[in-house]
Amino acid sequence: MGTKSRKTYTPEYRREAARLVIDTGRPVAVVASEIGVGEQLLGRWVHAERARTDPGEAPLGLDERAELERLRRENQAMRMDNEFLGKAAAFFASKQNPRNGSR
Structure with missing residues (x-):
């Protein structure tokens, strides 16, 4: 039994995936299932992208x-x-x- 390696995503891919949620207003769960990543992982990307683009903007x-x-x-x-x-x-x-x- 081998060790399972983690998938790695480029910063550009993470930003684009987060923008799908932010720009369309669709739920994280829906977008996560469409692109094949975990909901929690995509949620962290969205949070990071929101903080990166405009830290003063309230949701x-x-x-x-x-x-x-x-x-x-x-x-x-x-x-x-x-x-x-x-x-x-x-x-x-x-x-x-x-x-x-x-x-």
Whole structure:
């Protein structure tokens, strides 16, 4: 029976994994299972990344997190609406015929 060696992760990988949790607001458990690392390990990475990037920033409360999620959804819907309107405007602009035939 051999000894089991520990997996090692680069600092860049740790930061990127932590940013997945921080930037998306998804739970540590979900992200940990997706990327195949332990929850506690990823939790430590997230804590370290938060301390590294902005030590004075307090974590979001439940109300703030809910509003942030609502605003992100609203922002995504507005982006989709804007994209649709841009395509519609281009479509209608290409269909316009000159009134007097001079072009």
